[in-house]
Amino acid sequence: MSSFHVLIAGGGIGGLCLAQGLRKAGISCTVYEAAPGIVQAGYRLHMNATGGNALKQCLPDNLYELYMRTSRTTPRREAFVLIDDQCQEIGTRPHLGPDNDPRRPHTAVNRRTLRQIMYSGLDDTVRFGQPVTGYEEHGDKVRLLLADGTSAEGDVLVAADGLHSVIRRQRLPQIPTVDTGLRSLSVRVPLTADLVASLPDILFDGFVLALGPRNVSLAFGAYQPRRPVAEAAAELAPEAAIDDVDPYLMMNCVIDETSAYLAGIPDLWTATGDELHPVVREAVRDWHPALTELAERLDPSTLAPMSVRRLEPVDTWPTSRITFLGDAIHAMPPTFGSGANTALRDAACLAQALERATTDKSDLLTEIAAYERDMRAEVWPIFRASADPRAIDQADFLPDGVPVVNR
Ligand SMILES: Cc1cc2nc3c(=O)[nH]c(=O)nc-3n(C[C@H](O)[C@H](O)[C@H](O)COP(=O)(O)OP(=O)(O)OC[C@H]3O[C@@H](n4cnc5c(N)ncnc54)[C@H](O)[C@@H]3O)c2cc1C
Numbered sequence: 001m002s003s004f005h006v007l008i009a010g011g012g013i014g015g016l017c018l019a020q021g022l023r024k025a026g027i028s029c030t031v032y033e034a035a036p037g038i039v040q041a042g043y044r045l046h047m048n049a050t051g052g053n054a055l056k057q058c059l060p061d062n063l064y065e066l067y068m069r070t071s072r073t074t075p076r077r078e079a080f081v082l083i084d085d086q087c088q089e090i091g092t093r094p095h096l097g098p099d100n101d102p103r104r105p106h107t108a109v110n111r112r113t114l115r116q117i118m119y120s121g122l123d124d125t126v127r128f129g130q131p132v133t134g135y136e137e138h139g140d141k142v143r144l145l146l147a148d149g150t151s152a153e154g155d156v157l158v159a160a161d162g163l164h165s166v167i168r169r170q171r172l173p174q175i176p177t178v179d180t181g182l183r184s185l186s187v188r189v190p191l192t193a194d195l196v197a198s199l200p201d202i203l204f205d206g207f208v209l210a211l212g213p214r215n216v217s218l219a220f221g222a223y224q225p226r227r228p229v230a231e232a233a234a235e236l237a238p239e240a241a242i243d244d245v246d247p248y249l250m251m252n253c254v255i256d257e258t259s260a261y262l263a264g265i266p267d268l269w270t271a272t273g274d275e276l277h278p279v280v281r282e283a284v285r286d287w288h289p290a291l292t293e294l295a296e297r298l299d300p301s302t303l304a305p306m307s308v309r310r311l312e313p314v315d316t317w318p319t320s321r322i323t324f325l326g327d328a329i330h331a332m333p334p335t336f337g338s339g340a341n342t343a344l345r346d347a348a349c350l351a352q353a354l355e356r357a358t359t360d361k362s363d364l365l366t367e368i369a370a371y372e373r374d375m376r377a378e379v380w381p382i383f384r385a386s387a388d389p390r391a392i393d394q395a396d397f398l399p400d401g402v403p404v405v406n407r
Contacts, residue, residue: 004358005029007144007154009132010161013045013111014326014343016118018158019125021058021351027358030152031122032144034131034161038115043188043302044221044250046108046207046337047071048097054341054348055118062236063117068100069232070117070225070245071107077205078106079402082394085212087200087288091397095206096336096382106206110223110245111340120240132161134170135322142321156364157322158350160343163309165328172317178387180333182308183268184254185280187298191224191247195297199290203249206402207337210291214259216283218291219252251294253280254308273300308333313383316376319369325350330379332386342379349374 006022008015011033022029056064079092099105119126131147135157142157159167168175189195202208208220223245225232230244255261261283265271277300284295311331326343353371357364 003028005154006354007142007152007157008032009144009157009159009165009167010034010328011119011126011128012160012162012326012343013115013118013340014347015158015160016115016122016126017054017058017344017347018160018325018351019122020060020063020118021348022354023122023125024058024060025351025355025358027351027354029125030154031126031160032130032132032146032152033126033128034147036129038112038119040112043111043186043248044072044108044223045111045114045340046095046106046221047100048095048106048337048341049100050097050338051341051344052100052107054344057348058344058351059118060121063120063240066117066232066236066240066242067109067114068104068107069227069236070113070229071104071109072223073226074105074107075204075206075222076201076404077402079206080397081202081205081208081402082397083202083208083210085210085284085287085291087202087210087290089202089399090211090394091399092205092402093397094402096338097341104226108207108221108223110225110229113229113242113245116240116242117237120237120242132166134166137321140321155321156354156368159322159324159328160326160347162327163311163331165324167322168324168328171320171322172314175314176312177331178310178312180308180310181257182254182333183257183262184252184306184308185276186250186252186304186306187273187280187300188248188302189251189294189298191222191249198293200288203290205404210287212284212287214261214283215256216259216261217254218284218287219250219254221250223248223250249294251280251298253283253295255279255283257307259283268305271305273303276300276303276305310387313380313387317372319365319372321364321368323350323368323372325375330375330383332383335386336382338382338386342382345378346375 006029233242325346
């Protein structure tokens with residue numbers, strides 16, 4: 001099996017991690033990514049040990065350490081905090097999933113930084129600007145079709161092309177995409193020293209969700225790296241192209257698509273940041289002064305609309321040389337901060353399965369079937385739970401649920 005080659009559709013969170021894992025295992029692969037490079041798509045990602053352990057397995061030691069050092073500092077409480085629109089605490093609950101390690105527990109990363117770290121050393125493996133359009137099966141081989149009319153052949157094709165996966169649509173067209181009707185305006189607020197000093201401590205307690213009237217919510221997560229990103233990159237991976245990142249507060253304003261706040265926006269997807277800024281301002285107009293101040297001080301050039309969509313979980317599917325990871329098969333709403341963690345988990349498990357199939361001479365389809373079975377066993381409970389509209393149940397948040405431990 002020395003010429004064994006893996007085709008990966010999509011170079012997002014899961015696709016890049018898989019490429020690193022395969023490279024470590026000595027397995028040849030190529031990633032086909034539609035975007036022209038590592039473009040900005042979302043801001044902060046909450047991480048737990050499900051994702052952290054996968055990165056530890058797949059990345060070289062220096063890049064894993066870079067991920068840890070560029071992740072955010074441990075807050076005084078490491079919790080999911082629920083507050084009301086007046087910044088009054090409703091309760092807290094522990095984050096979902098296991099801690100990363102005792103010294104550096106649950107953490108969060110800047111999404112683009114994590115992707116730049118995972119891309120490091122993969123220049124020959126990742127083809128940017130190469131959208132995939134479908135595939136053909138030829139006996140023991142798979143042919144991946146590309147938008148420019150060319151194609152590539154391999155032994156396995158991994159759909160890592162996200163929620164709208166063209167590979168899944170061809171292979172499992174029966175899986176519907178569900179629009180939850182929620183729209184999210186994602187934005188960064190630069191964390192200057194004076195702003196940090198003026199904000200209530202509770203906004204730095206972990207992942208904070210403020211529930212307001214008229215079905216509006218604001219989610220917050222601070223990104224203050226353990227070490228300045230450029231400094232850590234220069235020390236640990238000087239050859240990698242990793243941009244510096246100033247500390248920021250990620251803010252997601254979630255609004256129902258039918259909300260009056262969106263009435264003045266004819267097309268959410270073409271609206272500019274300056275056009276969207278008043279939507280956030282109006283949505284939180286009567287909220288606590290610190291929250292209205294944040295709506296004022298956000299950086300409009302970073303305002304990006306998103307629709308909250310998910311896939312319907314399916315119980316099983318026939319195993320073949322075309323398999324899936326991450327959002328391509330289990331896209332879920334961001335409620336539990338688990339999508340990226342589970343995509344990374346999939347990548348690490350699939351790399352191990354393919355390593356067994358190539359080095360232990362175990363049967364390839366048996367290994368893929370076991371990988372898919374384990375994925376359903378481990379990921380489906382959270383996939384199903386996150387689809388429940390009552391996923392954020394106030395009864396799960398206890399007053400004094402997670403104590404203040406440091407800062
Ligand atoms: C607002 C928001 C906040 C979130 N917060 C968290 C969080 O805190 N923690 C967490 O764990 N998860 C979080 N998630 C979920 C997380 O972002 C996703 O689950 C994760 O990115 C999935 O990784 P993936 O590799 O499967 O897909 P993606 O990262 O979406 O990567 C898919 C890649 O495929 C490429 N692609 C698409 N179509 C094609 C094509 N035809 N040809 C070639 N390439 C293609 C795309 O350009 C993209 O690079 C959040 C999601 C959202 C929307």
